[in-house]
Amino acid sequence: MNVILDYDVGNLDSIENAFKQLGISFITSKDPNIIKECHSLILPGVGAFEKSMKALEETKLIPVIKEHISKGKYLLGICIGMQLLYEKSDENGEFEGLGIFKGTVNYLDVKLKIPHMGWNQLKFKKRNHPILKYIKEDDYVYFVHSYYVQSNHDELLAYTNYEKIIPAIVSQGNVYATQFHPEKSGTVGLNILKAYGEMIK
């Protein structure tokens, strides 16, 4: 079972729509019993880190999510959902994340315009990874963010350049995450979700 985690952080129509278009089955839920049973969990997120983390805490699902990951089940974090997987963020204060990945989320301190908003190109750090199966280097995806991940890049599969190296697709074990919005990234985004869908089959 593939579950989109509904923890009241915005509209999930686009993600649901993307899965529907691809014929990947899913249910949208925050019921711990359902989440304990699922083998793939989609962790969305919009807005600020703190707000998303608080909303997640309120669902009391954090131990369930951590157990899900430790059992080697699949997870896909999207945008803030990716950032939440790291140790902490300095967005409007200092807030702890889930600490699945080593690294921090920091303000994107660049001379270019902030937010980093729009279509930017993917550069591959690792090739031949199954999640990259249907896309190619320099494909465009849609980013909207002002904070970015800083890590030792061990988990990095693909990045984009925006004065700095912005981690775009990361993975460790069966945990995947994207800084951009695959559900808003046209055909390229759908192709990433398609590859994910094949992995969780």
Added chain:
Amino acid sequence: MLAKRIIPCLDVRNGRVVKGKKFKDIRDVNAPVTLGKHYSESGADELVFYDITASSDEKKISLEFVSDVAKNINIPFCVGGGVHSIEDFKTILRKGADKISINTSAVKNPKLIKEASIKFGSQCVVLSIDAKRNEKGSWSVYIKGGREKTTLDAIKWAIEGVKLGAGEIVVNSIDHDGMKKGYDIELLKKITQSVNVPVIASGGAGTIDHFYQAVNEANIDGILAASVFHFGEIRILDLKKELKYRGISIRL
């Protein structure tokens, strides 16, 4: 590199696109979702829907199109027109819009920019500015669809808007709108030099050259146009290919 965005703008009244009639090859061209999908598949990087429904009761029904679009289109889209309050923001964002553009309401109540950006993030607060050259040689801000002149200076208002939290500025030149003689490069230049958020040019496109000038000379981040796309005078794909050929960073 971040791609320059090509953004078709659709006017919606009572849940239907106004002026969509020229598309002979698609059925029900007046459904926002149908036309939006057509543009998305033609290479649009983003869509803007501007709801011009007059009465607030009818508007509630009209805005149902937002959910339809969110459920069927995989590119970002912005909704504008008659957004007055945080409550309006919430309603439209819940339906799945990525951004909200405000114009008259922001002039009348600048706090709205600040509150909305704190609550929902700067990335979804777009400040749309209608500007017209005045006798002093600068640009005045107009509201209510260009009908009412204000005492605000367009460039100062853009700076102030960004300070309050706007994450993007749309600059619509009243003098150039509908003239098809090109964008107001001078105004756009002044604004891109004054703010550090994306600036979208609107009003005046007639040829591919006009798009090129706006990007090349005024360094804008996105270009919004309506009639040249709706009436099939410029095909988005042709436009993008040509801009890319001329060295502009474009998503193809």
